[in-house]
Amino acid sequence: MPWTVNAVVALAKGEPVSTVQIIVPDPGPGEVVVDVAACGVCHTDLHYREGGITDDYPFLLGHEAAGTVSAIGEGVENVVVGDSVVLNWRAVCGQCRACRRGRPQYCFNTHNATQKMTLLDGAPLSPALGIGAFAEKTLVAAGQATKVDPGVDPAVAGLLGCGVMAGLGAAVNTAPVQRGDTVAVIGCGGVGCAAVAGANLAGARRILAIDLDDSKLEWARALGATHTINSSGLDQDGVVAAITALTDGFGADVVIDAVGRPETWKQAFYGRDLAGTVVLVGVPTPEMMLDIPLADVFGRGGALKSSWYGDCLPERDFPALLEMYTQGRLPLDAFVSERIGLGDVEQAFATMKSGTVLRSVVVL
Structure with missing residues (x-):
């Protein structure tokens, strides 16, 4: 049964973001639904809001995220319900010429969820980098969810989803x-x-x-x-x-x-x-x-x-880097400048522009 959840959406170019309710569908084949625990505020989200990437409004913002798998679709094998995951925006296909040559980090056919999340009136949302994680739940392709150590703070783990990994x-x-x-x-x-x-x-x-x-x-x-x-x-x-x-x-x-x-x-x-x-x-x-x-x-x-994306392969790099973090070899927590709520994203964009933070992180 679909879920109705709170989310941060850019409805039109140049307008402040809005916190609204959206509909997240049941996962279809090869898809998973993730309960978002934390999501970093990245400059790319601001680019989406300002129309600097595409004009496919409305945008469901947020992509630098970690959370817990709450539902899986048919054929999903890499994660199960209850797994802690970091989301990535390059789910590799396994079939293109790069993947077949043993270079999946250069996959030429990365993909996202097939179904669309929507506003309450049915208007389809464009998820930022195919993720859309300024939301209580989000729908992604299974390959976009990488299983990680559940003991790591999601506000820290999620940063590997974009800027820190890059x-x-x-x-x-x-x-x-x-x-x-x-x-x-x-x-x-x-x-x-x-x-x-x-x-x-x-x-x-x-x-x-x-x-x-x-x-x-x-x-x-x-x-x-x-x-x-x-x-x-x-x-x-x-x-x-x-x-x-x-x-x-x-x-x-x-x-x-x-x-x-x-x-x-x-x-x-x-x-x-x-x-x-x-x-x-x-x-x-x-x-x-x-x-x-x-x-x-x-x-x-x-x-x-x-x-x-730092030429990364999420299933290889995310767990390894988080293990280095838990060993005290990689100070990822130094990147978390402040923890905020869903309603604080617009202010976080202003803070980002001021250059006074490395990362504001939305914690749900």
Whole structure:
């Protein structure tokens, strides 16, 4: 029997979000219903609200979530009712050319639930990143639910569902940072700080955090940065010179751009050592263009990479990273800046814009 639950919805472009009742259907084949315990407030949710991704209003926001499976559909085998899970937005198909080549983290045919959740009047909702977890319950494809240790605080576990995994995975999976590497991270919000934590976990010997805001640089230092650079007032050459000065005059082995602008990417490109690696994990907007001499690309060698979702495989990475957290090796709880209710999401967007939090987390 369908459920009627409270949820946070963006009804129209530019309007504040609304807390309304929605209908969550019984799970169909390959689907599960999850009782949401906690969901982080991610910048992507704000992009949805402002029409920066699609115009498929109304949006059911929230995607960085953990909870408990409350119902399963026909054919579901990876979870059972009562399992603690973290939700992900890349349920792999197992059949595409990437999956068949043993690279499911690059699946080209990821999928979501087939059925739609709706408003009370029957209007279909577009769930953010195929999840929609600012709600008491949500419907997802079974592959979007990854079983994890039930003893981990859901407010912490859910952060692996998006931002923390994106940044940490950019360092650990995409780069990948090797023991003894020098690493520079440009942009130290949630994703950048997660990249710092990932570089530290991987054994980097020197980690440079670069940002315009001293408070964000302090967050990065607490998560493992050995040096900080306040880049306010510095042009590209100034940032590159600062990186070079802190890496024995060579540039960093790995530079991670967690901002995603042409100017920060160029800082990353020229701030790396010869044959070094650039990883772009910050998301650019469609109109951004890059102009760089091809001879420089050839002459400097190395690797230029983009990181989608930290190149993660949820069933492999989520349990392993949470085990590292419980062992005290990965300070995930440092990312939880405040715990809020469903009715506080609009204020959380304002707080996010102020740059005073790493993550606000809705706790249900």
